[in-house]
Amino acid sequence: MPLKIIGTGSALPELVVTNKKLEQMMDTTDEWIRSRTGIRQRHIAVKETTTSMAAAAAGRAMKEAGVEPSEIDLIIVGTVSGDKHFPSTACEIQRELLMVNAVAFDVNAACAGFLFGLTIADAYFQSGRAKTALIVGAETLSKMVDWKDRGTCVLFGDGAGAAVVRKEETGILHMVQGSDGGRGEALTCENRPVNTPFTRESFARGELQNEISYLKMDGQAVFRFAVRTVPQAILQVLKEAKISPDEVKYFVLHQANIRIIEAVAKKIGQPMEKFPTNLQKCGNISAASVPILLDHVNKDGKLQRGDKIVLAGFGAGLTWGAAVLTW
């Protein structure tokens, strides 16, 4: 596949909210959250927005790649929590960072958004439509969760991660992706309801309706999906690329839950040391999880050119994707 990651970047909000802080706000405990999920704290946006974090992460990735904004010809942002219905977050950061020669759009594949972005970029590269792309995952999930629902609000955080990818001979070796809308009810967030004079008498009477819907999750159904589908996707991508799991240095997985990551490691017979994590500090940041973790691993100096890495994302839809690449 003619696609190589040449720079990464990430951005997290300033405010850190620990489990101890949540204990003071709701009926929960640090022990419950840590033992069920591994999460100890998360970053929550106060003055940051999905666009501002996406732009900051993208700027850092371009700097590391040594790429000028005008060289970017494709911008894909994976997000379910853009600041506006439109323009897209991709168009917002295009304006902010002056990437004037790019085609820009968002992708809604929830926590698999970054992997879906990479796959689309590959198709653009293969068809000769683009040469240098910016793939971003950016989320402000704190505004999507019901802060009165302790079963979900403790799980998520905010942030953005980005990668600049270029059309080159080597790099991403193979990718797989999948969707199963039939099981989509496991994780949902409704849009605004139809509310017009034709559907609502209250609207016709001039009474404003403000019905906000929050993220809803059947945690155990999501857990079952993840521990079954993610190992299958990883083993499939490796088999089709003719690479053994033992050759892989790191498995960079979506950071939903440490128990999911442990189950995946066990199923593919690989040690936990090969699974870097940052969910302890960041929580689950949906589409931003994979690119933020990739940037953290990269910035920590843990990657050498030639290393084999697997990326995997999975989430609402249901959707999933996995990629194997040579760094």
Ligand code: ACO
């Ligand atoms: N603090 C204390 N108690 C809580 C909390 C909390 N924050 N949240 C729920 N509880 C209680 C429940 O009320 C329930 O109490 P009850 O037995 O008296 O009714 C009890 O804890 C068990 O609740 P469950 O929801 O059954 O807890 P479970 O063991 O399934 O753990 C969890 C929940 C952690 C979400 C688990 O299902 C899981 O790991 N699911 C995976 C899904 C996931 O990680 N989703 C992230 C988003 S999706 C994605 O990124 C792919």
